[in-house]
Amino acid sequence: MRTTMRRVATAATAVAMTAALAACGYAKEAGAQREAKKKRTGPLTIGLLLPEDQTARYENFDRPLIVKHVKRLCEGCEVVYNNAKSDTSAQQQQVDSMITKKVDVIILDAVDSEAIAGSVRKADKAGIPVVAYDRLAEGPVSAYTSFDNEEVGRVQARSLLKALGDKAGQGKIVMLNGWEADPNAALFKKGALSVLKGKVEIGKSYDVDRWLADKANESMNGAISSLGREEIIGVYAANDGMAGGAISALRSGGFDPLPPVTGQDAELAGVRRVIAGDQYMSVYKPYEPEAKAAAEMAVALGRGRPVDAGTTVDSPTTQDIPSTLITPIALTKDNVAETVVRDGLWKTGQICTAKYAKACRAAGLT
Incomplete structure (x- = not known):
């Protein structure tokens, strides 16, 4: 047994050394080509x-x-x-x-x-x-640039808890996370859970295929059927498209008023929903x-x-x-003017169409 193990170990060492030398040769070859280019x-x-x-x-x-x-x-x-x-x-x-x-x-x-x-x-x-x-x-x-994606999740989660206030212990939230093939989705979820766990009960959690709004709508409908309307007090939606799908399902499910719903990306439709009070917040990531x-x-x-x-x-x-x-920024109706409007992401005229004119006036945008 010892001889066999020694042979296996020797063989493994040889394979490892061969792989290391190959990797080294590959790295030198790639490096030389990069230098030439x-x-x-x-x-x-x-x-x-x-x-x-x-x-x-x-x-x-x-x-x-x-x-x-x-x-x-x-x-x-x-x-x-x-x-x-x-x-x-x-x-x-x-x-x-x-x-x-x-x-x-x-x-x-x-x-x-x-x-x-x-x-x-x-x-x-x-x-x-x-x-x-x-x-x-x-x-x-060779290099990487992005947002602090765990912080994105924490920003969303902190905002949701702030919106829930004393109601955090009186029901369950639904989590609509991003597509599992996207590594950012896992970071958003990790950041959010680091804030939410122990503060609020998660009734249902879904990883939404390709971040699609219609898939988020399906998942939200499933959560309503499973948990019941009276149990759902908030929705963690990982981006604005999914927030829109969730809000549509909540309206169809008879929620009035709507529970707080998070989002991300400060898309025009999401910003309008934030101004109107249909979506509690988005995450502004200055591009x-x-x-x-x-x-x-x-x-x-x-x-x-x-x-x-x-x-x-x-x-x-x-x-x-x-x-x-x-660093990402929590976007609510209170800071639309000094974030997405000031930075030129969206103009007031784009946000404040006739449908949203009253909400825009209340938010101080017009």
Whole structure:
């Protein structure tokens, strides 16, 4: 038995050494190719891959802001853009296309952070650094920028508890968490649970497929049927789209007044619901500093310069990734004017249509 174990251990050691040497050789090869590709001067070609077009932010804000900051930093630089429309396979093909086009850097917001790891490795092997944007892709990414996503969950949870007040012990809440393929969803949930546990009873909790509003609506209807209308005192919805689906289900279920519902992203429909009192809060994540950080990281990597980042984070596959994390802000009807309106995310005229005119006046927006 001892001889067998010794042989197994020796074999395992040999395999480990072989793997380590292979990994070292791979790293040297990728590093050499990256060094050869670095452009100290002249225009760069930067690939921008965003995950979906259901959430308004990506097409309306992230894309134009990233392009603006790249152009500001890098005269003559080109941004080549694709949106995966929530299709993991499509995004993998888009990375392959960027490699074929020999772009200098890729800014990647992954549809599925685990599934994209092989594509990130391909890019790395081709000498193309990858900036993980908003979601931390697995694989050898060179830099990462996002919001403090656990803090997003804590902000939502603290707001919900504030809205519930003394009612927190008088019923149950429903949790509508984000899509489990999105690593941010797990961080939002972790942050929220760190605040909610022991303070309020969670009656039902769902991970909502692809963050879809209609799936959130289905889950909310299921929770109402299971728990009963009298038991539900609040809803943790991880983003504004799902909050809208939940509110529709609550109205159909006869809730009047509506219980407090959280959200995230400060989408126009969500901001209007906040002003009207239908949705208690959203989370405002100023896209400008996130987009600016991504552009700065991409240009630095393309120029062969070190990334200027405030901290480091670890993914399941890569440690000490240079990272810039931005602080989220709780958005309620009390601070719409000094957040999303002041920063130019939405104009008062966009928010305060005829339907919301009275609520806007009450909130001091008009």
